[in-house]
Amino acid sequence: MSAIWAVLLGLFGALVGAAFGDLFSEEVRARLGRVPAGIIRLAGRRLPADVQQAWTGEWLDELEYILRGAEAMPVTRLVRGTSFAISLFARGAPAIRRESTGRAPRERPPTRPAADASTLASFVPVLRKTELFRDVDEPVLLEIARRSSILDVSNSQPIFTQNEPSDAMFVLAKGTVRLVVHSADGRQIELARHTEPAVFGEFSLLDDSPRSASAEAVGPSRLLVLGRQALFDVLQNRQVVEALLRSLVEQIRHSDH
Amino acid sequence: MADEVRMTITVARVLRVFLDDVAQPRYGYELMRLTGYPSGKLYPVLARLERAGWLTKEIEDIDPAIEGRPARRLYRISADGIQAARLALAVLSEQLRLAPGTGRRLRPHGGLV
Numbered sequence: 001m002s003a004i005w006a007v008l009l010g011l012f013g014a015l016v017g018a019a020f021g022d023l024f025s026e027e028v029r030a031r032l033g034r035v036p037a038g039i040i041r042l043a044g045r046r047l048p049a050d051v052q053q054a055w056t057g058e059w060l061d062e063l064e065y066i067l068r069g070a071e072a073m074p075v076t077r078l079v080r081g082t083s084f085a086i087s088l089f090a091r092g093a094p095a096i097r098r099e100s101t102g103r104a105p106r107e108r109p110p111t112r113p114a115a116d117a118s119t120l121a122s123f124v125p126v127l128r129k130t131e132l133f134r135d136v137d138e139p140v141l142l143e144i145a146r147r148s149s150i151l152d153v154s155n156s157q158p159i160f161t162q163n164e165p166s167d168a169m170f171v172l173a174k175g176t177v178r179l180v181v182h183s184a185d186g187r188q189i190e191l192a193r194h195t196e197p198a199v200f201g202e203f204s205l206l207d208d209s210p211r212s213a214s215a216e217a218v219g220p221s222r223l224l225v226l227g228r229q230a231l232f233d234v235l236q237n238r239q240v241v242e243a244l245l246r247s248l249v250e251q252i253r254h255s256d257h
Numbered sequence: 258m259a260d261e262v263r264m265t266i267t268v269a270r271v272l273r274v275f276l277d278d279v280a281q282p283r284y285g286y287e288l289m290r291l292t293g294y295p296s297g298k299l300y301p302v303l304a305r306l307e308r309a310g311w312l313t314k315e316i317e318d319i320d321p322a323i324e325g326r327p328a329r330r331l332y333r334i335s336a337d338g339i340q341a342a343r344l345a346l347a348v349l350s351e352q353l354r355l356a357p358g359t360g361r362r363l364r365p366h367g368g369l370v
Contacts, residue, residue: 055300055304058285058330059285059296059300060327061327061328061329061330062284062285062286062329062330064326064327065286065326065327065329066286068325068326083295084286084289084295084296085296087295087296087297087298088296088297088300089297090297091295091297091298091301092296092297092298092299092300092301093297095297095300095301096300096301096304099301099304099305099308163263182263
């Protein structure tokens with residue numbers, strides 16, 4: 001008699017176990033399925049408000065296709081869906097955000113003329129210390145300073161932006177400037193960092209090509225801005241022409257070795 | 258006004274898929290498989306191309322209840338996009354063909370500007 005009860009109890013236990021097992025696995029599946037969707041919602045929060053809803057909706061629908069699609073086994077689909085979501089969170093959303101905010105017009109702050117003689121004179125030693133103008137006489141350097149305007153920028157303020165037309169060259173008199181390019185997927189790559197004294201931006205000006213990189217201040221910085229016409233005017237001076245030619249040749253030699 | 262598109266290998270590979278069959282709309286996951294790019298790399302490129310007017314986006318015309326899945330967002334290459342992409346790919350191809358000589362090219366003073 002007890003053996004029959006034991007068998008019956010065993011069968012009952014197996015049935016209950018199977019039923020709970022199914023319920024348990026269903027619940028686990030449902031909860032796991034929500035993980036990538038949750039990550040996508042988090043990714044969406046990293047986007048600017050005006051595009052958040054559109055992108056999140058698109059990604060969630062695409063995720064649904066990945067998770068419910070006929071391809072592969074459930075675990076594989078879950079792994080693909082999670083990978084899809086994590087990649088958007090870690091890389092896609094920040095890149096789209098960077099591009100969206102980067103498109104907002106970021107303009108160089110206004111420049112101002114160097115009004116007094118002492119300010120102008122203070123730029124002569126700066127120009128003298130640069131590689132480009134090191135052999136140019138003081139009166140010519142003073143003329144360059146006189147034809148320049150002064151640009152004061154604070155941290156992260158733009159000096160020029162990638163792809164915009166070139167309108168001036170720059171002499172960094174104080175502070176630090178970094179040159180960056182933006183990749184197709186929105187990443188920012190730093191090409192170079194200049195500390196005073198330095199000259200940059202002259203080549204795009206000479207061949208009238210758009211800026212191939214962006215320049216922005218790293219901390220408070222002061223620059224002399226020499227516009228296109230002013231540069232061509234000072235190029236009437238033989239010393240400046242020689243300085244530029246020497247700089248060109250040095251760059252060619254540098255690129256050969 | 259459409260933004261300019263900076264042509265890179267990543268952008269070129271995405272455009273290549275569209276140019277292979279200009280009438281064929283593509284959706285995100287399909288493009289991921291065709292290009293081999295993860296979602297985090299692909300979607301910023303799609304966003305940029307759409308903003309530039311090279312791609313257009315539309316919602317798939319299906320009844321989700323009947324199909325049993327949400328409608329996808331379909332990307333198509335626009336007429337302007339076809340022309341611009343072909344030109345840009347030709348230029349990129351030419352640049353890559355000339356790549357061995359570029360090691361000697363002139364570098365601007367202290368950077369590329």
